[in-house]
Amino acid sequence: MSKGQGALRYALLGLLAGSPGTGYALKKRFAIELADAWYAETSQIYPELARMVEDGLISEISRGARGSKTYAITDAGIDELVRWLKETEPNRASRNESLMRLFFFFLLDDDESAELFRREIRHHRETLERYKSWKEPIAKANVYHERFNLIVLDWGIRYEEGFIEWLEWTEAEAKKARKSRGLSSRKASAEASARRAARAS
Amino acid sequence: MSKGQGALRYALLGLLAGSPGTGYALKKRFAIELADAWYAETSQIYPELARMVEDGLISEISRGARGSKTYAITDAGIDELVRWLKETEPNRASRNESLMRLFFFFLLDDDESAELFRREIRHHRETLERYKSWKEPIAKANVYHERFNLIVLDWGIRYEEGFIEWLEWTEAEAKKARKSRGLSSRKASAEASARRAARAS
């Protein structure tokens, strides 16, 4: 089994397996249909679509206003997408910058961290509301592949609800940890840790 | 407020704020202390550490066996990390390939998708067990900044538990969706969707 490389190609293929569209529309569909599980700039999308036509995975089915090109997936494209799903291992390397930042909150005092928590919670509440507002329109449409979108949207909602709950719990825990410790200066804390390391080696 | 660029630098700075270490050790600490919220190859880490020494954010505090270099964060480094936390907006662009793949399961039949669900659930159960096994050792150590690692580790555990639960629910939902629909061939499904799009335009 090969590694999951070139995921952008398969993201586009998957969106086109749902329904045909232009490059411009595909970019927007990442945020809605894939709920940000993938994302790309137009400068990546257009060249990739051209390469996929060359490879016979998609075809240009019509031209519209403003020189727009609508692409549809081909049989070969569906086969290739299914092969990728079944035969390749997903690339699980994950990077989540805003989560990483939380690991470093031990350097902040209560006031500083409170403000960052507020920002974080606000952002996730907004995302949660957005996801919830998509639920009904998709359910109404009752299109086969959108039933699956609805299932995955459910994960987005569970995730955001769980994360908000955890953020609220965490802020209180962080406060407790800071209180039960004498040191107030971040530098004193870092220096103590450096001394510990020096003793250990 | 600038965008959250060059996050690798701050990830390294944050780890070194916890305790000093070599480039080689830092790479391993991503998986454990940051629970994969960030990650980098050594080919990225070594040059970045050299740049950070030049910029005065860290310093080489000792040399050990095999030419190893142990780095520690400087006061300027702590200031820069705290500034980054407080003054910059996190980059929230997220890519999660294995979640993206789930969006495309409407193309698979029950047997095909069952196997992929098994693989996915197995992976997340393993991750969950790994996280759980870290809880006690960290709690025992009772080092200030590790109290925060413990708090964020709690998110990892909640996340994996929630995701596994959702995966189990999802497999059943996907089966229901497939059953309530006549079509069996994926190509028939994609073609029907292409016809819908053609009518709409």
Add this chain to the structure above:
DNA sequence: CTCGTCATGTAAAGCGTTACATGATTTC
């Protein structure tokens, strides 16, 4: 007729992965 949105692309710079190269030290 103006503003927002639709629409397609190229170029350059920065970030991240894979492959390669080398060798010391520890553990069994």
Add this chain to the structure above:
DNA sequence: GAAATCATGTAACGCTTTACATGACGAG
């Protein structure tokens, strides 16, 4: 003594972002 792990780095390639460039169409 062999194998695993520790340890540092460079080079080439591929992926992603930012900046730039251009223009048509629709709504008000």
